[in-house]
Amino acid sequence: MTRSDGIGAGVSALVLIAIMAPLGAVLFRAGPMTGLGAADIAAVRFTIWQALLSAAFSVAFAVPVARALARRRFPGRSILISLMGAPFILPVIVAVLGLLVVFGRSGAVSAILGFFGLPPIEIYGLHGVVIAHMFFNLPLAVRLVLQGWLAIPAERYQLAASLGFTSRDVARHMEWPMLRAVCPGAFLVIFLICTTSFAVALTLGGGPSATTVELAIYQAFRFEFDLARAALLGLVQVAICVVAGLMVFWVAVPNATGTGLDRPVTRWDCNDKLSISLDAAWITLAATFLFLPLLAIFVRGVLGLGELPASIFQAAGRSVVLSLASAFVAVALALPMAVLIARGRAAGIIETIGALSIAVSPLVIGTGLFVILRPYVSPQDSSLPVTGLVNALAALPFLLRAFVPAIGQAEAAYGRLAASLGMTSWQRWRHVLLPRLKRPLGFGAGLAAALSMGDLGVITLFAAPQQGTLPLEMYRLMGSYQTSAAQGAALLLMALSLGMFWIFDRGGRVNAAT
Amino acid sequence: MLRLEGINLRFKGFSLSMDIDVAKGARLGLLGPSGSGKSTALSVIAGFLKPDKGRVRIAGQDVTDLPVPERPLSLLFQDGNLFPHLSAFDNVALGLKPNLKLSEAEHEAVDHALDQVGLRRKGAQKPSDLSGGQRSRLALARMLLRNQPLALLDEPFSALDPGLRREMLALVDDLCRETGLTLVMVSHDLRDVERLCTDLCLLDAGQVQIRGALGPILHDPPDELKPWL
Numbered sequence: 226m227t228r229s230d231g232i233g234a235g236v237s238a239l240v241l242i243a244i245m246a247p248l249g250a251v252l253f254r255a256g257p258m259t260g261l262g263a264a265d266i267a268a269v270r271f272t273i274w275q276a277l278l279s280a281a282f283s284v285a286f287a288v289p290v291a292r293a294l295a296r297r298r299f300p301g302r303s304i305l306i307s308l309m310g311a312p313f314i315l316p317v318i319v320a321v322l323g324l325l326v327v328f329g330r331s332g333a334v335s336a337i338l339g340f341f342g343l344p345p346i347e348i349y350g351l352h353g354v355v356i357a358h359m360f361f362n363l364p365l366a367v368r369l370v371l372q373g374w375l376a377i378p379a380e381r382y383q384l385a386a387s388l389g390f391t392s393r394d395v396a397r398h399m400e401w402p403m404l405r406a407v408c409p410g411a412f413l414v415i416f417l418i419c420t421t422s423f424a425v426a427l428t429l430g431g432g433p434s435a436t437t438v439e440l441a442i443y444q445a446f447r448f449e450f451d452l453a454r455a456a457l458l459g460l461v462q463v464a465i466c467v468v469a470g471l472m473v474f475w476v477a478v479p480n481a482t483g484t485g486l487d488r489p490v491t492r493w494d495c496n497d498k499l500s501i502s503l504d505a506a507w508i509t510l511a512a513t514f515l516f517l518p519l520l521a522i523f524v525r526g527v528l529g530l531g532e533l534p535a536s537i538f539q540a541a542g543r544s545v546v547l548s549l550a551s552a553f554v555a556v557a558l559a560l561p562m563a564v565l566i567a568r569g570r571a572a573g574i575i576e577t578i579g580a581l582s583i584a585v586s587p588l589v590i591g592t593g594l595f596v597i598l599r600p601y602v603s604p605q606d607s608s609l610p611v612t613g614l615v616n617a618l619a620a621l622p623f624l625l626r627a628f629v630p631a632i633g634q635a636e637a638a639y640g641r642l643a644a645s646l647g648m649t650s651w652q653r654w655r656h657v658l659l660p661r662l663k664r665p666l667g668f669g670a671g672l673a674a675a676l677s678m679g680d681l682g683v684i685t686l687f688a689a690p691q692q693g694t695l696p697l698e699m700y701r702l703m704g705s706y707q708t709s710a711a712q713g714a715a716l717l718l719m720a721l722s723l724g725m726f727w728i729f730d731r732g733g734r735v736n737a738a739t
Numbered sequence: 740m741l742r743l744e745g746i747n748l749r750f751k752g753f754s755l756s757m758d759i760d761v762a763k764g765a766r767l768g769l770l771g772p773s774g775s776g777k778s779t780a781l782s783v784i785a786g787f788l789k790p791d792k793g794r795v796r797i798a799g800q801d802v803t804d805l806p807v808p809e810r811p812l813s814l815l816f817q818d819g820n821l822f823p824h825l826s827a828f829d830n831v832a833l834g835l836k837p838n839l840k841l842s843e844a845e846h847e848a849v850d851h852a853l854d855q856v857g858l859r860r861k862g863a864q865k866p867s868d869l870s871g872g873q874r875s876r877l878a879l880a881r882m883l884l885r886n887q888p889l890a891l892l893d894e895p896f897s898a899l900d901p902g903l904r905r906e907m908l909a910l911v912d913d914l915c916r917e918t919g920l921t922l923v924m925v926s927h928d929l930r931d932v933e934r935l936c937t938d939l940c941l942l943d944a945g946q947v948q949i950r951g952a953l954g955p956i957l958h959d960p961p962d963e964l965k966p967w968l
Contacts, residue, residue, distance in 0.1 A: 384814065386807040387808060387810075388837055389808030390808075393838075398822055400824075493808075668964070724933070
């Protein structure tokens, strides 16, 4: 075992402890557990039902949008595809506020429906949760399905043209087999993401009929301090995630990290006016659905900036420091683990440890950490460090996904040379790995910082009034019906999250070797 | 059979100029280095690219403005371009009817095409169950079934090992003699051209360098061909 392997193994063990010890602490403190109550079973049922609906609608909507993007070339197409990544790093609370402006009772969509004598959309409850999940996951679904379309070789379209394929034949022999391979994986990934939904359910759900398991865990901690119930629900959440996760592993999941070569492929089967109009309609619909809430936040937020209380700027400062610290910790944990995985050393075990934070509820991890630290530090004093650590752990799976392929390629290309030159671990890092990791490092750090910046999870549990992060302060403004100030805070939060990601990502691209 | 009259095409900073005739039953080898315009020329003939100037005639018919499926030609691609979810039989049958609704006679025609390439018994298998050579034969069967007077081959067997490649070229040679097919084959290997073709066209930077019957050219190779020998 080399020195860097030892560091990787040590870090992996630390991550395992950081996730499992809090779970153990909660279970230990919980004492004897009773079974699940009626409300808990309803939460489990709602969690699965909303995740199924969210995944089904996201994928169903993504198919015609991805098809249209694959078939058409137009100015701004690549910018549109890039911008589609924005919702992933957008703070949930900002998106929710944007969706409220567009889909709420007094929003634009309800006004249009009212014009036709139809009732407004009920944004709170199942509808709202599913719409919000579609907002976050439609871009992911589009990218996954688009990847499938772009993987169909250009020569196959040429063959189809020469054999006289109609649009129907192309759909039957080329598109349907691709969709059958790609859609189940995309559906399961989105289902898995939606089962762990907390902030969306907190803001748009709630009540006995629209509570997810994560939200039920929060309510058990926050309002009842019923650790036994919270721990039991935490285990249920783990079980749901493990089952969904196993299904994801079982079904091949397409890669969504890029859009392939995205070569222009000339099509001969879809150049009639009807096809062109339909494709334009799908692209417009998707762009409107995704960007209208953001535009609404921008416009309303500018007006609300003047009403921001001073506490918002202090919270913004705390959030920036927290997200930078969280990104640093996430990168520091992910790098040695990624090296170990890329070198194939107990890769399966390390990958499982890296993915644990998806299965174990961040609220349970956070509470466990508070339980462990309580004899030494008050929950209020530890709320920011604990939040930073939990956010770093939550970002770990994404960072590993970004780092492992780059390290694998660098090792494959230069590993033997480095060994033959007798490079030390540090020299290997400096000359072989880091130059080739600049781009994924920038991307990963930006992602971790942006996700932490917008997180509204653990911080909701124990933060003292004067210690809130920007998302929490914004949530408090929404709760006290200071809508205009909340919209100003949303604009600030959106700018900080996207700006943080952009700075890191751009930094990683400067003089990058790959 | 095939006539490219004053073809001129500017495409992504590349310019192709061609003016050639291919007689009925002749087999033209389009030879040239990467980026010389071989595949672009084939795309112009097939209709995937429209020339800026000039006309394309096949069997006396001006096909310049005809859409791809209406041109009297069939294509054979580099990797066979088979559909992995369809059986070998269905892959071949696509050449006849893309909706795969075959009459009795069409069913027999597919069987015959499979027979011609020695795959009659493999009809039920998926392409993934076949060897590289068998997959190439399958793509060839689909091309034959199209029963068009002109065949375009885009480096069709370049992924095969030398032995299999020789075997496939011999098979195409036999089938051409049997059916009187006119053929244009893109290649970057003069040996392949020698094995199959009767005529040669050497392209470089989008310009025709050498054009004529293969035998006399090889007997007294011009300077441009020497690097290929």
